[in-house]
Amino acid sequence: EPEVTQTPSHQVTQMGQEVILRCVPISNHLYFYWYRQILGQKVEFLVSFYNNEISEKSEIFDDQFSVERPDGSNFTLKIRSTKLEDSAMYFCASSLLYEQYFGPGTRLTVT
Amino acid sequence: AQTVTQSQPEMSVQEAETVTLSCTYDTSESDYYLFWYKQPPSRQMILVIRQEAYKQQNATENRFSVNFQKAAKSFSLKISDSQLGDAAMYFCAYRIGYGGATNKLIFGTGTLLAVQP
Secondary structure: OOOEEEEOOOEEEEEOOOOEEEEOOOOOOOEEEEEEEEEOOEEEEEEEEEEEEEEEEEOOOOOOOEEOOOOOOEEEEEEEOHHHHHHHHEEEEOOOOEEEEEEOOOEEEEO | EEEEEEEOEEEEOOOOOEEEOOOOOEEOOOOOOEEEEEOOOOOOOOEEEEOOOOEEEEEEEEEEEEEEEOOOEEEEEEOOOOOHHHHEEEEEEEEOOOOOOOOOOOOOOOEEEEEEE
16 A cells, blocks of 8 residues: 655754755655644644645744655655754655545654 | 644543544534544554545444534544554544645644553
8 A cells, every 4th residue: 555655764963954854755646745743742734735836834834944846756844954842753744635644754853 | 713622631441342532623614624543652643534524424434433513513533342553642633625635634632542451
């Protein structure tokens, strides 16, 4: 069964460094999303992406964040200058219609 | 703004018994979708079941079923014949139905389900 994959599973970085989180959505899906979950809290929407552009973004998704679909398979989230409060689990999701399928997540730890 | 509320932070059930997790939501929309996601300790988000607001019939997936009360804005999840593998955090989620498939999911705060052997 096709699934969303994410790499790396765990990323440790120092405050102020840039990180790129990678996702491979399900191959025939058209809509892509990033969510984050701070430990012990609920899952929060960051951004949605369709037809090579951002469809919607939350207030969390400020100028430090960017997304890209550099080729036909990858979907990336870049955080330009990480802060301690960016430490969280980041989930990529994709959908063809209304059901969103999530990847296993990348645990980002900012020290 | 749409909100999703899960009022039970933790629940416990005996193996083979039935448990119901509660979810309420607030929206002024008439066209929307509701979901239950399961998050085991691995923290993977797994789609359990989906309900379209325009459907009166409650969704069912094997041992999982929902009680969708549109007027009351209530969407509870019933797990029958609970198994040890059902132990997880369960999140209720909402999304607007119109506007294509780009709309975000809005999640509740989750209910941690423990299954006792």
